[in-house]
Structures are given as structure tokens and as C-alpha cells.
Amino acid sequence: MRRFYPSAWIIFLLILVALGVYGFYRIQLSGLEEAKAIAWGLLIPSYVFFVPSAGVSLVNSIYTVFRVPQFKPIMKRAICLSLLLCVPAWIFIIFGSLGRWWQFYHIYSLYHVTSRIALNGILVVVLGLALFIELIIVLRQENMPRWAPMVTGIIALASVITVHTNLGAIFGALNARPLWDSYLLPLQFVVSAMLAGTTLTILFISLTYLLRRGKIPSEVKELFSRDYRFIAIVLIIINWVLIAAKWLGLLFIPEDFQHLKLLIAGPFSPTFWGLEVILGTIVPLVILFRRRTRQSSTWLLVAAALIVVGLFSGKYDLIIAGQSIGGLSPGVFIPYLPSISEVFFLIGGVAFLLLLYTLTELWLPLDLEEAPAPFIPAEGGGEPPV
Amino acid sequence: MRQLSRRQFLGLSIPAMSLFVLGRVPISKPNVVQTSPTQSGKTAAKAILVDISKCKGCRACETVCRKLYKLLPESKPLDLSPRSLTVVKSTQIEGNGEVKWLYSKWQCMHCVQPTCTTVCPVGALYKTSDGPVLYDKAKCIGCECCVNACPFHIPRFNWGEDRTVKMCNLCAERIGNGLEPACVEICKHGVLTFGERQSIIAQATEAAAKGAYVYGRDELGGTSWIYVSEVPFHKLGFPDVGTVSYPEHSRGIWFSQIASMGVGVALIWGLSWYLKRRGNQEARNNQ
Numbered sequence: 001m002r003r004f005y006p007s008a009w010i011i012f013l014l015i016l017v018a019l020g021v022y023g024f025y026r027i028q029l030s031g032l033e034e035a036k037a038i039a040w041g042l043l044i045p046s047y048v049f050f051v052p053s054a055g056v057s058l059v060n061s062i063y064t065v066f067r068v069p070q071f072k073p074i075m076k077r078a079i080c081l082s083l084l085l086c087v088p089a090w091i092f093i094i095f096g097s098l099g100r101w102w103q104f105y106h107i108y109s110l111y112h113v114t115s116r117i118a119l120n121g122i123l124v125v126v127l128g129l130a131l132f133i134e135l136i137i138v139l140r141q142e143n144m145p146r147w148a149p150m151v152t153g154i155i156a157l158a159s160v161i162t163v164h165t166n167l168g169a170i171f172g173a174l175n176a177r178p179l180w181d182s183y184l185l186p187l188q189f190v191v192s193a194m195l196a197g198t199t200l201t202i203l204f205i206s207l208t209y210l211l212r213r214g215k216i217p218s219e220v221k222e223l224f225s226r227d228y229r230f231i232a233i234v235l236i237i238i239n240w241v242l243i244a245a246k247w248l249g250l251l252f253i254p255e256d257f258q259h260l261k262l263l264i265a266g267p268f269s270p271t272f273w274g275l276e277v278i279l280g281t282i283v284p285l286v287i288l289f290r291r292r293t294r295q296s297s298t299w300l301l302v303a304a305a306l307i308v309v310g311l312f313s314g315k316y317d318l319i320i321a322g323q324s325i326g327g328l329s330p331g332v333f334i335p336y337l338p339s340i341s342e343v344f345f346l347i348g349g350v351a352f353l354l355l356l357y358t359l360t361e362l363w364l365p366l367d368l369e370e371a372p373a374p375f376i377p378a379e380g381g382g383e384p385p386v
Numbered sequence: 387m388r389q390l391s392r393r394q395f396l397g398l399s400i401p402a403m404s405l406f407v408l409g410r411v412p413i414s415k416p417n418v419v420q421t422s423p424t425q426s427g428k429t430a431a432k433a434i435l436v437d438i439s440k441c442k443g444c445r446a447c448e449t450v451c452r453k454l455y456k457l458l459p460e461s462k463p464l465d466l467s468p469r470s471l472t473v474v475k476s477t478q479i480e481g482n483g484e485v486k487w488l489y490s491k492w493q494c495m496h497c498v499q500p501t502c503t504t505v506c507p508v509g510a511l512y513k514t515s516d517g518p519v520l521y522d523k524a525k526c527i528g529c530e531c532c533v534n535a536c537p538f539h540i541p542r543f544n545w546g547e548d549r550t551v552k553m554c555n556l557c558a559e560r561i562g563n564g565l566e567p568a569c570v571e572i573c574k575h576g577v578l579t580f581g582e583r584q585s586i587i588a589q590a591t592e593a594a595a596k597g598a599y600v601y602g603r604d605e606l607g608g609t610s611w612i613y614v615s616e617v618p619f620h621k622l623g624f625p626d627v628g629t630v631s632y633p634e635h636s637r638g639i640w641f642s643q644i645a646s647m648g649v650g651v652a653l654i655w656g657l658s659w660y661l662k663r664r665g666n667q668e669a670r671n672n673q
Contacts, residue, residue: 039530039543058654066658070665099528099549103508106527110508114633117531118507161650165643173639175632176501176537183639186646191653227661234657255626326539 006362013355020348024095026341038323042338043096045316046346050089050353051124051167055193056201057082057131057160059231064134064153070227073219076138077205077366082160083131084356085200086124088349096345116170123166127159139365164193171322178256179263179322182249188242195235196311202228202304206297208361216297225295229288232307236281262321267333271313280310431498431610432517432561433583434570435590436491438615438622441577443489445474447569451554454568466492468544468552472569477622488615490622491569491577493554494519494540495602496610501632502532502541511551517583517610518556526551537606537627556610586612607631 060078063071094104107121134152137144168189171180182188202224209216216224250256263272284303286293293299324334338346360366445462451472452459463470472493479488496519503511503519510526513519528549532541542552557567565571570578579586587603593614594600601619602609605627613619620626 039533058650061654062658062661066655066662068658068662068665070661097529099530099543099545100523100526101528103525103527106508106525110525112507112509114504115507115531117505117529121507157651157654161647165646165650168646169639169643170531172642173632173636174505174535175628175630175635176535176539183642186639186643187649190646190650194650194653227665230661231657238653323534 006358010355010358013351013358016351017348017355019344020346020351023341023344023346023348027096027345030339030341037334038320038326038336040097040319040323041336042316042342042346043092045312045319046349047089047092047097048167048319049196049312049315050085050092052164052189052193053085053089053196053200054082054127054131054160055164055190055195055197056085057134057156057197058164058190058194059197059201059228061153061157061160064138064149065157067150068227070219070223073217073223074201074205076135076364077208078201079131079135079138079156080360080364080366081201081204081357082156082197083128083135084353084360086128086131087356088353090124090128091349091352092345096342096349116166116173120163120166120170123159123163127156127163130156130159160193161190164190171319177259177322178250178253179259179318182246184242184246188239188246191235191239191242192311192314195232195239195307198228198232198235199304199307199311202232202300203308204357206301206304212361221297224300225297229294229300232303233285233288236285236307240281259321259325262324262333263317266321267324267335268317268321272317275313276310276317279306280313281307284310431515431583432556432580433586433610433612434556434567435579435581435586436611436613437577437579437593438488438490438613440575441474441489441491442575443474443476443487444575446572446574447491447578448472448474450568450572454557466540466542466553468542468547471552471554475623479617479621481617488617488622490613490615490624493569493611494556495538495605496554496556497606497631498608498610499606499631499633501535501537501606504633504636505531505535507531514558516558516561518558518561519553520555520558521551521553523548523550535632537632538625583610590614604629607634 056078060071060075060082062068063075064079095101098104107118111122112118130152134149134156137148137152141149165186168186171177172182172185175181205220206216206224209220247260250260262268284306287299287303287306288294293303320336324336325332326334448463448470451457452470455471457469457471460467460469463473464475466473472491474489474491477488477490479486496513496517500511500513500519503509503513507529508525508527510522510524511519511532512522528543530541530543532551533543540553544550544552557565557569560567566580567578570580579589590600590603590612597616599615599618601613601615601624602611607629613624615622
């Protein structure tokens with residue numbers, strides 16, 4: 001019995017991508033006027049979530065740079081996933097967030113040396129190139145010098161780390177926003193990027209194996225339930241230590257504490273406590289620690305999915321709540337709700353990511369020992385073999 | 387002490403070297419453009435002294451600004467917006483058993499070391515030597531970083547119409563022609579005094595010596611709008627932005643970035659080392 005029908009799935013994704021295009025069209029028409037009480041809306045946290053998701057590459061560097069052998073089986077898929085995760089990020093930032101997106105190339109032609117956003121514009125291009133070259137190298141490994149994969153792995157690692165620290169610094173340097181203003185934010189972004197990379201690797205690759213083969217290979221299952229589980233636990237703890245340390249400074253200044261209060265006891269407290277803390281941290285930790293659940297692929301998938309939800313909610317709360325107090329009257333709360341255009345655009349961007357991932361799964365030899373095979377339709381038509 | 391392998395050394399040193407390869411350690415000086423000389427042949431930074439005690443809240447400054455820059459009408463705006471580049475805010479103050487209203491004019495502060503010009507990725511915002519911070523929409527990409535970065539929460543991005551940043555430009559063209567800003571000219575109550583920044587600072591310092599409160603002289607490294615008031619500014623809703631300018635504050639974050647890169651690589655290396663060691667031990671146990 002077939003588990004997965006690529007054609008139907010691709011058509012479904014194309015419909016969602018069209019929805020995203022419609023969202024883009026609505027944004028151009030209405031100018032996001034309906035929801036632009038703050039400067040950076042839903043699509044900025046989406047960008048900030050997906051770029052750090054290229055932290056898949058950070059975790060993957062455990063094999064590509066440091067040659068830990070048990071990480072080898074998923075190396076190619078992880079590199080591919082890391083590259084693909086950048087694509088929705090670029091779409092969200094250029095076409096969804098820039099008010100004058102048709103001039104986005106000015107970042108390169110009018111590069112302003114003091115701006116971290118300008119630097120980020122260069123770094124994400126370098127990151128994309130580094131990941132792309134790394135992918136080509138590992139796919140054609142048999143024709144490459146032995147040192148080539150490691151060198152590209154090192155360059156990719158350097159690019160990813162630089163992007164994430166700079167992205168954290170974009171927010172961390174803004175002393176106008178107390179919730180962001182912190183020297184720890186660059187490091188916290190790196191750690192959350194690694195955590196996002198860890199959990200998205202588990203999610204994407206486990207689901208890929210389950211849908212394509214019906215089961216996860218034993219070496220991958222062991223890798224996820226042992227090593228990735230350990231990495232996730234360590235990173236969750238470090239992430240929260242950094243968040244707590246970052247917020248410690250806000251506790252003692254009343255003008256700054258009101259910003260933190262938005263999260264812990266204000267309009268953002270349901271998402272903070274519900275999604276970030278309980279569902280995104282406590283429940284996954286219980287799953288990852290409990291003897292009965294920590295060896296189960298299904299429970300590992302659930303934990304990974306919950307952590308992803310918690311991380312996205314964390315980025316959303318940080319960025320939206322960080323802008324929610326401002327204007328001429330101090331202490332005035334500026335409410336924000338994502339517009340339907342932004343939601344459509346987000347859905348379309350995620351669908352585009354899934355579409356690209358599906359196509360690369362079908363066309364590229366991403367299993368460790370897999371050689372490329374041409375697509376040959378079955379006799380009389382029908383679905384290609386999955 | 388365990389020696390590092392060549393791979394491990396490269397894994398640690400490449401991120402540190404990458405900053406030099408990129409060569410993008412930023413200059414902290416704000417983007418300053420030299421404007422054309424005034425009629426006297428010299429350029430000197432200008433500033434405006436605002437005596438809050440004299441303001442009657444007539445909003446003539448709001449009206450003339452809206453008229454001069456052809457902005458759509460907005461009655462008694464409570465906040466800056468694409469239609470209101472300057473706003474007169476009223477605050478009720480209680481003291482000595484009486485209640486009174488004080489009015490304070492709000493607009494872009496035209497900081498000496500602007501945050502907005504530093505963070506703008508394309509240099510669409512730039513500081514002139516005359517004092518005004520100006521905006522070039524031909525360069526702007528609409529990232530709205532200036533909107534979030536400004537400690538005074540001044541810039542407004544006009545999504546609905548022409549998609550440009552709206553903020554006071556200190557009537558730069560009028561200043562260049564030797565005139566006063568329109569709001570200074572229209573004010574009949576002597577609230578606003580226009581002149582060279584050093585002279586304005588001296589007047590503000592003189593007022594401070596007599597017991598007045600001063601705002602804008604030292605805030606964020608200094609601004610072009612210097613306020614003088616008989617009540618503390620926090621009672622009037624002026625934000626406490628500190629005296630450290632954004633470029634200075636931003637320098638510390640660069641060290642934090644470099645340190646974070648090192649810690650990040652160390653974290654990955656540490657995880658790799660532990661997982662490899664554990665894998666080897668398990669392999670030995672299985673044998």
C-alpha cells in the first residue's frame with residue numbers, strides 16, 4: 001500500500017503557494033495598513049525563525065567538520081535542508097517585510113558600513129552560497145578531493161555562526177527596545193538556531209523516511225534517540241539560562257520591567273507560558289527524559305514538533321512584544337494582530353519550502369549511498385516510485 | 387593537555403578569522419554629509435531652544451508644518467504620524483496645590499549622533515553639518531529599522547501612500563536659505579529660539595544654573611532640540627534615553643558578537659567531542 005502520493009502532495013502545496021502569492025498581492029494593495037501599528041510584524045519573526053533554522057548546518061557540522069561518525073547517515077539531507085530553510089527566510093524579508101522591496105538591491109549597491117542589517121544582507125548571500133557549494137561537494141563527493149567536503153563544511157559553519165550572531169546583534173544593539181537590548185542576544189540566537197536545527201532535522205528527516213520507506217533506518221533512529229536527544233536537552237537548558245540572564249537586568253528598572261511584564265503577565269502571557277514554556281519546553285523535556293518515551297520515534301517527533309512551535313512562539317513574542325510599548329506616551333501598549341495578508345504569505349512561504357524539499361527528495365540522491373536515478377513512469381502511467 | 391588536531395584548530399579559528407575576511411567592522415561615526423555653506427560662507431550646526439513654560443498649546447507650529455509640507459489635515463493629533471511631523475503634547479501637572487497644563491512640542495530630535503543614520507542599511511537617512519537629519523526616499527528600501535531603532539520613537543513609515551519615512555526635517559531648505567524653520571517663525575509666544583547649537587546650549591546651561599531642567603543637551607550625546615522646563619521631564623513623558631549615543635553603545639555589541647561566535651564554535655566542538663567519545667566507548671563495550 002502506498003503511503004505517499006507525491007503528485008497530490010505537490011498540487012496541494014502549489015495551491016498553498018498560490019495563497020501566498022495572493023497574500024503578497026494583498027500586501028501590495030493595502031500596504032499592510034490594516035495591521036501596521038508596529039514596524040515589524042509577523043513576517044519578521046518568521047524570517048528570524050527560518051534563518052536560524054539553517055542552524056541545521058550548525059548541528060550537521062558535528063560530522064562535516066568534527067567527523068563524529070554516527071552523524072554521517074543524514075549528512076546530505078541535513079545540508080540540503082539547511083539550504084532550503086533559508087529560502088522562505090529570504091522571501092519573507094524581501095517581499096513581505098520591505099516597504100520598498102523593489103529597491104532591495106540597494107543593500108548591496110548602497111551598502112552602508114555601519115548598518116548590521118546591511119551586513120546581514122551580505123552574510124545571508126555568503127551563507128546561501130556556502131551551503132549550496134557544500135551540497136554540490138557532498139553530492140559529487142566521489143569526484144572531489146578528500147579535503148573538499150571538510151573545507152566547505154568549515155566555511156558553512158563559519159557563515160552560519162556569523163549570520164546568527166549578527167542577526168542577534170541587530171536586535172541586541174537596539175537600546176531603544178529594552179526587551180531586545182542585551183549583549184547576550186547574539187549568543188542566544190546561536191543557541192536557539194542550533195536547537196531549531198536539531199529539532200527540524202528530526203522532524204523533516206524522520207517524516208521523510210516514514211513517508212518514503214515506511215520506517216526510519218535503525219542507525220538514524222539511534223542517532224536521533226540518543227545523540228540528537230542529548231543535544232536538544234543541552235540546548236534547551238542553555239537557551240533558557242541565556243533568556244533568564246538576559247531578562248535579569250530588566251527586573252530592577254521599572255521602565256524596562258513593563259516590557260518584560262508584557263510577556264510574563266500581560267497580553268503575551270498566554271503564548272509565552274502556554275506555547276514557549278509549557279508546550280515548547282516542559283512537555284518536550286518530559287518526553288526526552290522519560291524512559292518510556294525517549295526511545296520512541298513517534299514521541300521524539302512529537303517533542304521535536306513542540307519545540308519548533310515553542311521556538312517560533314519565542315521569536316514572535318520577543319519581536320512583537322519588543323515593539324509593543326512606544327509612541328509619544330510612555331507605557332502605552334500598542335496592540336498588534338497579524339493581518340490576513342501576512343498569514344497567507346506565511347503559509348505560502350512554508351508551502352514553498354515544503355515544495356522545494358519534496359522536489360529535492362524526489363530528484364537528488366540524498367541517502368548516503370544513493371546514486372541518482374532518472375524518473376521512469378510506471379507502465380500505463382501512475383505515480384513514480386516513492 | 388590534549389593537543390588540538392588540525393581539523394579542530396581550523397574549526398575554532400575560521401570563525402574568528404572570518405570577521406577579518408569580511409572586513410566589516412563598522413565605523414561608529416554617524417553618516418554626516420556636508421551641506422552647502424550658508425550666506426555667511428560658513429557652516430555651523432543649528433539647534434532650537436524650546437521653553438516649555440511659554441507654550442500655550444495653540445498648535446500654530448503643527449498647522450504651519452502641515453501646510454508647508456502639504457500634509458493631510460489631522461485635528462489635535464495625539465501622536466506623530468505620516469500626517470503629523472510635529473505634535474504638541476499636553477500634560478497635566480499637579481504641584482503646590484494647583485493643577486496646570488504644560489505643552490511640549492514633539493518632532494524628530496535631529497540627534498548629533500543619530501541612531502537612525504547608523505542603522506539605515508542604505509544610507510537613506512543622513513545627518514547634515516547644519517544639523518538636520520534628512521531622508522532620501524530614492525535610496526530607502528522600507529526596512530523600518532529606523533522606526534524601531536529611534537530611542538524617541540519618531541520616524542513613521544507611510545505604508546498606505548508613498549511608502550516613505552515621514553519625520554521632521556528641521557526645514558532644511560529654509561535653513562539653507564538663511565531662514566528659520568517654519569515652526570520657529572510662526573510661534574508668537576517666544577517658545578522656540580533658533581540659532582547655532584553652541585549658543586543654544588549656552589542659553590540652556592544658563593537656565594539650568596537658575597534651577598530649570600534641561601533635556602536634549604546630553605541625551606544620546608546631544609540633540610538639536612534643547613528643552614528647558616520648570617518641571618522634571620519624566621513628568622512630561624519625555625523618555626529616559628541616557629547619555630550614551632547609539633554608535634557608542636553599538637561598539638560593545640561587536641565584542642559580544644565575536645565572543646558569541648567563539649562560544650558557539652566551542653559549544654559545537656564540545657558536543658562533538660563528547661558524542662564522539664561516547665560513541666567510541668559504546669563501540670568498545672559492544673566489542
